[in-house]
Amino acid sequence: xxxxxxxxxxxxxxxxxxxxxxxxxxxxxxxxxxxxxxxxxxxxxxxxxxxxxxxxxxxxxxxxxxxxxxxxxxxxxxxxxxxxxxxxxxxxxxxxxxxxxxxxxxxxxxxxxxxxxxxxxxxxxxxxxxxxxxxxxxxxxxxxxxxxxxxxxxxxxxxxxxxxxxxxxxxxxxxxxxxxxxxxxxxxxxxxxxxxxxxxxxxxxxxxxxxxxxxxxxxxxxxxxxxxxxxxx
Amino acid sequence: xxxxxxxxxxxxxxxxxxxxxxxxxxxxxxxxxxxxxxxxxxxxxxxxxxxxxxxxxxxxxxxxxxxxxxxxxxxxxxxxxxxxxxxxxxxxxxxxxxxxxxxxxxxxxxxxxxxxxxxxxxxxxxxxxxxxxxxxxxxxxxxxxxxxxxxxxxxxxxxxxxxxxxxxxxxxxxxxxxxxxxxxxxxxxxxxxxxxxxxxxxxxxxxxxxxxxxxxxxxxxxxxxxxxxxxxxxxxxxxxxxxxxxxxxxxxxxxxxxxxxxxxxxxxxxxxxxxxxxxxxxxxxxxxxxxxxxxxxxxxxxxxxxxxxxxxxx
Numbered sequence: 100x101x102x103x104x105x106x107x108x109x110x111x112x113x114x115x116x117x118x119x120x121x122x123x124x125x126x127x128x129x130x131x132x133x134x135x136x137x138x139x140x141x142x143x144x145x146x147x148x149x150x151x152x153x154x155x156x157x158x159x160x161x162x163x164x165x166x167x168x169x170x171x172x173x174x175x176x177x178x179x180x181x182x183x184x185x186x187x188x189x190x191x192x193x194x195x196x197x198x199x200x201x202x203x204x205x206x207x208x209x210x211x212x213x214x215x216x217x218x219x220x221x222x223x224x225x226x227x228x229x230x231x232x233x234x235x236x237x238x239x240x241x242x243x244x245x246x247x248x249x250x251x252x253x254x255x256x257x258x259x260x261x262x263x264x265x266x267x268x269x270x271x272x273x274x275x276x277x278x279x280x281x282x283x284x285x286x287x288x289x290x291x292x293x294x295x296x297x298x299x300x301x302x303x304x305x306x307x308x309x310x311x312x313x314x315x316x317x318x319x320x321x322x323x324x325x326x327x328x329x330x331x332x
Numbered sequence: 333x334x335x336x337x338x339x340x341x342x343x344x345x346x347x348x349x350x351x352x353x354x355x356x357x358x359x360x361x362x363x364x365x366x367x368x369x370x371x372x373x374x375x376x377x378x379x380x381x382x383x384x385x386x387x388x389x390x391x392x393x394x395x396x397x398x399x400x401x402x403x404x405x406x407x408x409x410x411x412x413x414x415x416x417x418x419x420x421x422x423x424x425x426x427x428x429x430x431x432x433x434x435x436x437x438x439x440x441x442x443x444x445x446x447x448x449x450x451x452x453x454x455x456x457x458x459x460x461x462x463x464x465x466x467x468x469x470x471x472x473x474x475x476x477x478x479x480x481x482x483x484x485x486x487x488x489x490x491x492x493x494x495x496x497x498x499x500x501x502x503x504x505x506x507x508x509x510x511x512x513x514x515x516x517x518x519x520x521x522x523x524x525x526x527x528x529x530x531x532x533x534x535x536x537x538x539x540x541x542x543x544x545x546x547x548x549x550x551x552x553x554x555x556x557x558x559x560x561x562x563x564x565x566x567x568x569x570x571x572x573x574x575x576x577x578x579x580x581x582x583x584x585x586x587x588x589x590x591x592x593x594x595x596x597x598x599x600x601x602x603x604x605x606x607x608x609x610x611x612x613x614x615x616x617x618x619x620x621x622x623x624x625x626x627x628x629x630x631x632x633x634x635x636x637x638x639x640x641x642x643x644x645x646x
Contacts, residue, residue, distance in 0.1 A: 105436040109422075116424065177420025181481075184384040184416075185437045186409045332387055 103191045110199030114165070120203055123161055127207050130157060135214045145222035150214060151232040151302040155295075158204070158240050159272055163264035165203055166247025167257040169196040170325075174255040179329075189329040193322055197248055204240040208233060228304025235301020238314035239294060243268050245321035252328040268294070335398050337362050337489050337519040338383060342392035345378050345543075352378045354543040355392065360536075362488070365515040367534030367551075368523040369634065375543035376523040377417060380491050383521065384414040397488045410439065413482030417493040419475050423467030427458055427477055430466060431484065438485035452480040456510075472503035479510070490514060492522045496529055508532050531630045539637050546637040550600075551627065558604050561587070561626035562597045565619030574616045575599055578608045598626050 114120050134153050173179035182192055212233065218224045247264040254260050275293035278286040290296055297310040338360040345353040353375040360366045368376045381387040383394055385405050394401045399408040422430055431449045440448055453462050456476040461469060466477060475495060482490055495511065496504045511533045514520060524530050530537050531551060539546045550559065564571050568586060575584050575597065583600040599609065606623060613620045 101439075102437060105433065109433055113424065176423075177416060177418060178422055180381075180386055180416045181414075181420055181434075182437075184381075184386045184409060184412070184414045185434065186406045186439060187437055188406070 102187050103195055106187070106191060106195035107198055110169075110195050111202060114199050114203050117168075119164065123164060124203070124207055124210070127157055127161060128210055131211055131214070135217075139217075145218045145224035147214060147218070147224075147229055147232055148302055150211075151236060154208075154211060154236050155239055155272075155298055155302070158236065158243055159268045160265060161207075162200075162204060162240055162243035163247045163250075163261045163268060165200050166244055166251055166264060167261035168251070169200060169248055170252040170329075171254050171257045171260040174252075175257075183329065183332070189326045192329065193248065193325045197244060197322060200244045200248065201241055204244065205237070208236055208240070211236075225304070228302070231301045231304050231306050234306075235298050235310075238301070238311065239298050242294070242314050242317040242321075245318040245325075246271075249321040249325045249328070252325045335362075336360060336395075337364075337397055338366075338394070338521065339398075340379070340383070340392065340394040343379065343382060343389050343394055344391040345375075345382060345387065346390045352543050353382070353389075356540070356543075356545045357392075358538060358545065358548070360519055360521065362519055363516045365511065365520045365522065365533055365535045367530035367537040368521065368540060369527065369530045369537050369630075370523075370525065370540035372525055373542075374525075374540040376525075376540055377493055378543075379540075380414070380493050380521065380523060383489075384412055384491050385409040386414075410485065411488045413479075413485070413487035413490045415475075415478045415482045415490075415492045415495060417497060419478035421466045421474060421477060421481075424465065426463055426465055427469070428453065428462040430477065431481055434481040435484045440485060448484060452483050455483065456480040471498050472500070472506070475499065475503075475507065476510075483514075486518075488518060490518055490520045492520065494523055494525070496524065496526070504529075527630050527634060531627075537630065539634055541638050547633075549633060551630065558601045558606065559626045560599050560601070560606060560609065560623055562599060562609065562613075562623045563594070563621040564597060564613060565594045565621060566613075566617075567593055568595055570616070571595070571597065571613070571618055574612050574618065575609060578605055578612050580605045580608070594621070 131150065131154060135150055138149055170179065173182065183189070215224070215229050218229075243264075246267055247260070250264040250267065251257075251260040254263075271292060272294045275290045275296050278290040281289060291313075297313045300307055300310050336359040338358060340356060340358040343353055343356045343358075344351070356375070356379060358366075368379065370376050378387065382389050383396065383401060385401050385408060388402055396408040397411045399411065401408045422433075425433065428449065431452060432445060435445045435449055453459060456479060458473070458476055458480060461473055466474065469477065479492070479495070492511065496507050499507060508529070511520060511522060515533075515535070522530070522533060534551055536548055536550050538548045572584055572586075575581055578601075580601040580603040581599055582602055585598045587596040587598050599605070610620055610623060
């Protein structure tokens with residue numbers, strides 16, 4: 100636990116001392132604020148469903164940029180050798196990096212909560228879908244961060260890590276579209292891998308344990324694979 | 333019996349189809365400075381990485397202070413201070429911040445952490461730079477910071493991979509002095525592809541070529557042995573027999589013989605034998621003209637061993 104906390108503090112410092120983090124947060128908030136204002140004045144409805152979908156698409160693009168340096172940079176600079184020859188478990192390294200990257204995303208989501216607060220002040224929204232929507236965004240971000248961390252562990256090039264993780268995320272987001280072309284049972288299998296299929300219920304206020312289980316499975320599988328990647332040397 | 337700090341048995345490492353280390357066995361005792369010498373690609377760094385716990389051996393075993401580097405990996409890593417080649421460090425951190433971070437990872441108790449880091453800063457002469465960002469340091473200072481982190485936690489074994497690489501002549505001399513000063517307190521395993529570097533710092537040298545260990549040779553008498561050069565007047569066979577009778581003598585080589593009954597002998601012994609050799613020669617009626625310590629000519633040794641191997645390959 101002590102090692103995890105030591106590594107987490109180091110990772111948090113690395114994330115928040117980088118100008119990339121502030122650029123990402125600023126661009127995200129600008130785009131989200133723009134859409135929220137537009138939606139509010141055009142639709143005049145007290146709900147955030149469209150905002151959640153826009154946030155989800157932005158996360159597909161942003162999270163890989165946050166995670167790209169996590170292991171790729173350590174590998175490139177040789178500090179991974181320093182870490183892995185210290186008396187530290189691989190799982191502690193992986194968890195610290197995962198939590199640190201998720202902290203930045205959590206900060207963005209907390210700042211986006213200002214949209215909900217505005218709705219609460221000027222209208223009487225249905226809070227259920229708003230809570231579930233934010234939970235869905237957090238789960239989606241966790242899954243994307245875990246995928247990004249795994250890809251970052253496979254290369255020493257940050258750009259390659261970002262592009263591949265982005266590609267995997269976008270493919271998983273829209274993979275259900277190809278289900279229409281596939282025979283049974285492949286269509287079901289492909290659809291069940293879709294990020295958008297599991298995110299939509301959260302964004303619209305319908306909570307299913309299967310969707311929660313899907314995101315947690317993706318996170319756990321990617322983190323375990325990252326640990327295996329580090330341990331296999 | 334003293335436990336070897338490094339005990340490697342039949343260590344083997346494959347990278348895919350390429351054999352990087354081929355059945356290397358090595359034992360290094362407490363306080364010894366062992367040099368690993370070999371050309372680039374001879375397997376030096378791979379052996380260090382296995383001992384440091386970074387790589388797993390494909391076959392064979394390696395123990396650090398009795399702890400297996402695979403089965404007791406965490407405990408073994410606690411006993412090793414490792415400085416990889418080119419001293420990779422977190423450039424964004426300050427020197428003291430980095431040492432505190434590494435100290436915490438090495439399990440130093442909160443109370444002892446500050447004192448231990450301050451001691452390492454003092455030992456490595458980093459007082460003037462301890463608040464500076466690592467990225468702004470010269471290569472020599474970066475190397476010192478890397479060694480300072482390796483010393484945290486008082487490891488039994490210090491592993492240095494090409495520690496003089498990229499340093500200027502003054503920094504190289506300082507690094508040599510530092511390594512020599514750290515020897516004795518702990519076991520040091522140091523690699524280089526430069527003969528002179530190993531010759532100057534190591535007590536013994538292990539010579540590697542194409543992943544195979546060609547031999548291990550003493551460079552100085554720190555491990556209790558002695559190597560002496562004697563100029564003796566007398567018939568060679570008689571002198572040899574006389575020297576061989578002295579307890580502790582392990583090898584006798586004739587370095588230079590001449591038509592006259594005068595020759596130079598190099599005697600290897602596993603203990604100090606100078607007095608005993610002189611007494612034996614004089615008692616047998618041989619003329620002892622001179623006796624002096626005989627450092628190993630590492631260059632000839634390296635060429636002979638690598639040449640033998642190439643000869644055998646043909």
